[in-house]
Amino acid sequence: MNACTRDGEGGSPTAVVIDDATLTDDDHHAIARRTGTSHTAFVDTSAADTPTVRFFTSAGELTNCGHGIIAAQAVLLHRSDATEHHGSLRTAGRTFATTAIRRQDGIEVWFDQGVTTLSNHADATDGGIIAALDLQPADIAAGVRVASPGTPRLLVPVRDHLTLLSIQPDFDRLATKCRRLGYLGCFTYALWPTTRTAAARMFAPAIGVNEDIANANSAGCLAAHLLDTSGNGDIEVHQGDTLKRPSSISASATRTGSGIVARIGGVVDLGPPTVLG
CATH class of the missing domain: 3.10.310.10 (Diaminopimelate Epimerase; Chain A, domain 1)
Incomplete structure (x- = not known):
């Protein structure tokens, strides 16, 4: 998918994979290399209230990826068939409050970054x-x-x-x-x-x-x-x-x-x- 589009065009090609327990970290790295995108988000939905997402590039795992969070939350809203969702996503050691809303030109996602x-x-x-x-x-x-x-x-x-x-x-x-x-x-x-x-x-x-x-x-x-x-x-x-x-x-x-x-x-x-x- 294309994350963070401008006026309905462009955006960052981002892969989102619904993760499962059978995938090892070697699998994550291999998939990230094969997708051809700069970042791949792997979403574990076993905890439905707060899914966990991990991010990989061709070089290895990242602790966080902002446009990956946006892409992952858009996929979760799309899979739910809802028009709007307010929830959270968990990454390595952090939990982000998220909002996702269906729009005519795509899915609008917001998340709270935390303290900078x-x-x-x-x-x-x-x-x-x-x-x-x-x-x-x-x-x-x-x-x-x-x-x-x-x-x-x-x-x-x-x-x-x-x-x-x-x-x-x-x-x-x-x-x-x-x-x-x-x-x-x-x-x-x-x-x-x-x-x-x-x-x-x-x-x-x-x-x-x-x-x-x-x-x-x-x-x-x-x-x-x-x-x-x-x-x-x-x-x-x-x-x-x-x-x-x-x-x-x-x-x-x-x-x-x-x-x-x-x-x-x-x-x-x-x-x-x-x-x-």
């Missing part, structure tokens, strides 16, 4: 990460921040849309730097000056995804950052244009007693089910 921590870390621009992104210091529009909803990544603001589109990272070098510093990847973005919209690109070669078509968790991180720095945590993030797969993710951040939390949403276009034989 933000920091200005000295290592953010040390060790050649900015150079590995094919950027110069003058290309950076503001401070680079580390954001973590569970797994840290860099938020890298660039001065304009043309700079964003021109980035050609050295993926091998970037993967090495991110692994050494413990970052999932680099979420580079440019804010439109007159609307609450951002264009973004997510580079995560350290987890086997050179460029992500849609990265919902990073959109939530950006919303948290904007709330922290400007007081307005509502944003629509456009990704995938350089990959000719336009995607859109909405995120809204609020302050709570526990910290800044974000709610993230996207629309899923479900294709026909596929049998992997």
Whole structure:
């Protein structure tokens, strides 16, 4: 299926597999490689009230995947024949409140990301990460921040849309730097000056995804950052244009007693089910 479509088009091709006890982790890895998508979500529905979902790429298992949560919840609503569902999904050590609603152009899904921590870390621009992104210091529009909803990544603001589109990272070098510093990847973005919209690109070669078509968790991180720095945590993030797969993710951040939390949403276009034989 296509997760986080924009105006009924594009989106991130995402595989969702209804898991069962017979599948081993070797099976999960093999299926993830065969699907041809950047991410595969395996959903265990044995606990009907709170299904458990695990995420795999060709490189291994991830602890979390935002657009994978959106895709998985859309499949669960589709299988139920209901028009709307409010529930939860469990991933590695975390439970996310979810909402799914049928729309004419697909299934709209929202989930609560939880607390995002933000920091200005000295290592953010040390060790050649900015150079590995094919950027110069003058290309950076503001401070680079580390954001973590569970797994840290860099938020890298660039001065304009043309700079964003021109980035050609050295993926091998970037993967090495991110692994050494413990970052999932680099979420580079440019804010439109007159609307609450951002264009973004997510580079995560350290987890086997050179460029992500849609990265919902990073959109939530950006919303948290904007709330922290400007007081307005509502944003629509456009990704995938350089990959000719336009995607859109909405995120809204609020302050709570526990910290800044974000709610993230996207629309899923479900294709026909596929049998992997």
